[in-house]
Amino acid sequence: MDIFHYQNKTLMVENISVEEIVAKEGSPLYIYSRKALVDQIHAYREAFSSHPTLVAYAMKANGNLAILSLLGRHGAGIDVVSGGELFRARRAGISPDRIVFAGVGKTEEEIAYALKEGILMFNVESQAELDHISQIAVRMKKKAPVALRVNPDVDPKTHPYISTGMKKSKFGIPVEAAVAEYQRASTLPGIRIVGIHQHIGSQLTEISPFRDSFDRLLAFYEELRQAGIQVTHLDLGGGLGIRYRNEAPPTPKDLADLVLPRVKDLGVTLVLEPGRSIVGNAGVLVTRVLYRKQTAVKTFFIGDAGMNDLLRPALYGAHHDLLPVVRKDRPEVKGDLVGPICESGDFLATDREMPEFAAGDLIAVMSAGAYGFSMASNYNARPRPAEVLVDGDTYRVVRDRETFEDLVRGERI
Ligand code: LLP
Numbered sequence: 001m002d003i004f005h006y007q008n009k010t011l012m013v014e015n016i017s018v019e020e021i022v023a024k025e026g027s028p029l030y031i032y033s034r035k036a037l038v039d040q041i042h043a044y045r046e047a048f049s050s051h052p053t054l055v056a057y058a059m060k061a062n063g064n065l066a067i068l069s070l071l072g073r074h075g076a077g078i079d080v081v082s083g084g085e086l087f088r089a090r091r092a093g094i095s096p097d098r099i100v101f102a103g104v105g106k107t108e109e110e111i112a113y114a115l116k117e118g119i120l121m122f123n124v125e126s127q128a129e130l131d132h133i134s135q136i137a138v139r140m141k142k143k144a145p146v147a148l149r150v151n152p153d154v155d156p157k158t159h160p161y162i163s164t165g166m167k168k169s170k171f172g173i174p175v176e177a178a179v180a181e182y183q184r185a186s187t188l189p190g191i192r193i194v195g196i197h198q199h200i201g202s203q204l205t206e207i208s209p210f211r212d213s214f215d216r217l218l219a220f221y222e223e224l225r226q227a228g229i230q231v232t233h234l235d236l237g238g239g240l241g242i243r244y245r246n247e248a249p250p251t252p253k254d255l256a257d258l259v260l261p262r263v264k265d266l267g268v269t270l271v272l273e274p275g276r277s278i279v280g281n282a283g284v285l286v287t288r289v290l291y292r293k294q295t296a297v298k299t300f301f302i303g304d305a306g307m308n309d310l311l312r313p314a315l316y317g318a319h320h321d322l323l324p325v326v327r328k329d330r331p332e333v334k335g336d337l338v339g340p341i342c343e344s345g346d347f348l349a350t351d352r353e354m355p356e357f358a359a360g361d362l363i364a365v366m367s368a369g370a371y372g373f374s375m376a377s378n379y380n381a382r383p384r385p386a387e388v389l390v391d392g393d394t395y396r397v398v399r400d401r402e403t404f405e406d407l408v409r410g411e412r413i
Helices: 018-025 034-047 065-073 083-091 108-117 127-139 175-185 208-226 252-263 276-282 312-316 404-408
Strands: 004-007 010-013 029-033 053-058 077-080 099-101 121-124 144-151 191-197 233-235 269-272 283-294 299-303 322-324 332-338 347-355 362-365 386-391 394-399
Touching (some): 010 018, 018 283, 018 386, 029 034, 029 276, 034 065, 034 252, 034 276, 034 386, 065 386, 077 083, 083 108, 121 127, 121 233, 127 175, 127 191, 144 208, 175 208, 191 208, 208 252, 312 347
Parallel strands (some): 053 269, 077 099, 099 121, 233 269
Antiparallel strands (some): 322 362
């Protein structure tokens, strides 16, 4: 049975009705399924079980402590991109030797913090950053474990805002310059070379970009070996897409089938950094319809969740399915689901066939587990939603709804 399914016309998450949870916890509300999270981490762990592999969940997709802790207990490491994310990972009990640190703009404080914690490796994005890390490590009398992020110049065929492995992108070191950069790295006093890192983009729905970039990575690994530099870790990044509408993205198994036969004799540990494919379809955002508004040309359903709660439709034009929390057999109408924010870009769906909702109805905005809460803001002084984690027929609030007092914390007149 699907984790999100209908029982007597009401939407269930595992064995509990969404309506019942929202009646107690209010709306807007993020609801996650524990089973969906565990199933996904296991899909990766099983697909790669024949080879030493660290699945370092990219917590930028969703950094809730309960989710990090749950995934950690099921064998995940964590990919962090800031000091704040490192703090969250540590607070959730993730051991530092399972943490990798990426990002183009690591500050001195963040680098020192990660060195002090003793993380598995820094994924380094530029020559200047490499020098900076080396200096800080020398000062701390340490050697920083690093992988250089190599930019393979591959088109991931996804939204331009989330493509990262093309020549024009700000990420990584161009593959042509990378051997020389590794040679230079090997002479830096604060650096210990550990791996090669690659990540070409997000929401990839075809296998071919993975194949192209993996081919280049292996060719590069060999080139590096011939130059006398041996790495122990190959970090393939994240990027596997999920089904938002009718996509049929590759699975962890498809990725494993592509990668494992070609690394099995290399003696390297694999690192993966999946984010969206772990949490995306494990969560929904529930919004309540406040008003229906009819203009000469449009039907609007105005809900209590806006772009501050779920930014993806406004920022990328992303599609999220809408499901009525209670099916009422109403006729379909073409309409927009919009939020209360003072911006025309504040929509969760536009020109969509949807049931003729009425004020008070609840709508589940599907596939909202990844880059939903983690990109939420307080714009228009709106407290961020609560988050709950369902387990079978029970749930726990894993983050309280913010209060007005939370909104002004730290400010003074
Ligand atoms: N590793 C690195 C270095 C990354 O930059 C990212 C995502 C990941 C791993 C995880 O990728 P995933 O498995 O989730 O595709 N906010 C956008 C997505 C931005 C992704 C940024 N980097 C969205 O809502 O679609």
